[in-house]
Structures are given as C-alpha cells and as structure tokens.
Amino acid sequence: MENVIRPIIVAGGAVVLTLAVGWVVDKALRRVDARHPETPLWDLLRRCRLPLQLVLLTALLRGSYEAAHVGSRHDAAIGQALTLVLIGACAWLVVRVAVAVVEATYSRYASSTHDPARVRRVRTQVTLIQRVVSAIVGVVAVAAMLLTFPAMRAVGTSVLASAGVIGIVAGVAAQATLSNLFAGLQIAFGDVVRLGDVVVVEGEWGTVEEITLTYLVVNTWDERRITMPVSYFTSKPFENWSRGNPRMTGTVFFHLDHATPIDLMRERLHEVLKDCEQWDGRAWGLVVTDTTPSTIQVRALATAKDADDIWNVRCIIREQLIEWLRREHPYALPRINTAPAPGLAEAPDRKQAAPTSEDMGPGPGNIS
Numbered sequence: 001m002e003n004v005i006r007p008i009i010v011a012g013g014a015v016v017l018t019l020a021v022g023w024v025v026d027k028a029l030r031r032v033d034a035r036h037p038e039t040p041l042w043d044l045l046r047r048c049r050l051p052l053q054l055v056l057l058t059a060l061l062r063g064s065y066e067a068a069h070v071g072s073r074h075d076a077a078i079g080q081a082l083t084l085v086l087i088g089a090c091a092w093l094v095v096r097v098a099v100a101v102v103e104a105t106y107s108r109y110a111s112s113t114h115d116p117a118r119v120r121r122v123r124t125q126v127t128l129i130q131r132v133v134s135a136i137v138g139v140v141a142v143a144a145m146l147l148t149f150p151a152m153r154a155v156g157t158s159v160l161a162s163a164g165v166i167g168i169v170a171g172v173a174a175q176a177t178l179s180n181l182f183a184g185l186q187i188a189f190g191d192v193v194r195l196g197d198v199v200v201v202e203g204e205w206g207t208v209e210e211i212t213l214t215y216l217v218v219n220t221w222d223e224r225r226i227t228m229p230v231s232y233f234t235s236k237p238f239e240n241w242s243r244g245n246p247r248m249t250g251t252v253f254f255h256l257d258h259a260t261p262i263d264l265m266r267e268r269l270h271e272v273l274k275d276c277e278q279w280d281g282r283a284w285g286l287v288v289t290d291t292t293p294s295t296i297q298v299r300a301l302a303t304a305k306d307a308d309d310i311w312n313v314r315c316i317i318r319e320q321l322i323e324w325l326r327r328e329h330p331y332a333l334p335r336i337n338t339a340p341a342p343g344l345a346e347a348p349d350r351k352q353a354a355p356t357s358e359d360m361g362p363g364p365g366n367i368s
Helices: 002-035 041-068 072-112 116-147 150-154 156-161 163-173 175-190 262-274 307-328 342-346
Strands: 198-201 204-211 215-220 225-229 248-256 279-291 296-304
Touching (some): 002 041, 072 116, 116 204, 204 225, 248 307, 262 279, 262 296
Antiparallel strands (some): 204 215, 248 296, 279 296
C-alpha cells in the first residue's frame, strides 16, 4: 500500500504546488498590469504561465522522484527523461520571455512614433531578432540534451577536434543557405526592405508580407504569394515604392485626334481631380508629349499620397476623360479612315493604267 500512496503523494504534491505558484504569478502580473496599463510587458508575460508551470513541475519531479520509489531499476531512465523535459521546458520559457520583452519594446516604440516607415523598419528587425533568438535557444537546448548522454560526452573531444574541418565542409555545402542567412540580417538592419513595403519584383507589384532569415513573401495585388530568397533583394535591383516618402506621381496617356481641344481637356482634368478624394492636391497637368501623322499623344499627370491611391487616381482620370470626350467631343477620339478615294469611288471597276507618251504631252522626255 505504501508503494502506491508514496508516488501519488509525490506527484500530487508537485502538481498542487505548481498550480498554486502559477496562480500566484498570474494574479501578481494582473495587478501589475492594471497599475501600469501603458506597459504591455506584464500582460505579455502572462503568456509564460504554461512553460513556467512545466519547468516548475519537471524540476520538482526531478528532485523528488527517487523518494517515490517507483522503480529502483528504472531510476536512471526516469531521471534522464525528466532532465530532457526540463531542458526543453526551460528553452520554451526563455523564448516566451524574450518574445514578450521584444514585443513590449516594439509596442511602446510604435505607439510613440508617428513615422510609418520607421515603424515598419523596427517591426522587420524585431521579427528577425525573435527568429534568431529562438534558433539560438533551440540549438543550445538540443546541445544540452545531447550532452546529458554519457556517450555524447565521450565523443565530445573528437568532435571538437574535427570542428574546423567540418565547419569548412559545411560552409561550402551550405553556401546558398549561408548567403541567404547573411542577406536576411542585412535586410533587417540595413533597411533595404521592410514589412508592409510596396515593391515591384520581376514585374509583379505587391506588399511585403513576411520576412525570414532565408526567404521573403510578397503578397501581390491579386492575392497571390511570391516566395523569393532574401539574397535576391541584396543582389538584384527592385522597386521599393515605400522607401523614404511613399508619395507618388502617376501618368495617363491618351492617343487622340489632332483636333482635340487641349485647353478644354485640361480644364476637365482639373475638375475631375477636384472631385477625386485620392488626389492629394500637390500637382497635376496635361500636355501633348508626342504626335504622329494620324494621332497625338496626350499625357495627364496627377499625384497621390501612396501607391494604392495613385492607382485609383489614374483609373478615375482615364475613365472620366474618355467618357467626357465621347460625350462632348467625339471627333477627338482617333478613327481609322476606311472610305475609298474619290477617283476610285466614281469608277470602282476601272483600273488605273500607266500613263503613255501621248497622255504626257510635250516635255523633256517626250519630244515629237
């Protein structure tokens, strides 16, 4: 009977103590958060309750499992398993705390900064820092787990001795991966591209949706996702419409007849822009930029605060001016003349013959 009650008491006591500590910590964080609502750190730290309880429970069981006398022949295996779980739980807790601190710092910075470009830059850096910290903690945790096995400690000397050669071989084999890794760090701290930036890559227009240490995801205007290696953005040219100032100037081209009333069309453009909410009022204009034997090229220009608005402004200008020309000045729209020539219209079946010497009359080439 004692062999049954003792394990229950040990395990039950560890669970009760763990739940009690978790409850106390959660209550304390709630009170601190209520007193300091301007700091989101305390509310974010409440997310660490589960890994904290797991660490505490595993540590209590690791220190008291021998007193339970579950099985003396399996003490080593139980201790090893609890040690592995404890290391994993500690790594989980460290990652959660680091994420909470970084997120709280970013939230305070974003709330006090009114520059969207700077906020996006910091957000990109924060995201990559979180990934780097998680990767480092994960690697250290796995290494610590492996070192708990006696066999791994025995081969540690030989592994360290050959680390230089293995590192060179791994560097050559993973050259592309390492280049993407360093490119990701360069993007994070070099302010090349940020989360939320509007970019044009490979002829595709979209918004940067996700940045990792190895790849970048662009969400296009038609809701497609383009995944590209981050090394692309450090080795090839691309358009970043959000870098610096997001304001843009857009143009719309019309191919019209030579009789188009340019002055009236310019006045109509100004009226259209006054009624357009997306136009920021900075600049506008309408000029003839080119001419051909059959048409003229007219360019309408307008400005907007960002890429989305300039797209809408261009569409509105195109629709409104074409409708105005069609309704008020239809002669200004280009047409292809398909009517026959006057001579051919009178005698359509008569073929034009080559002139003879009699038809040409006297001249230098026809001397009688």
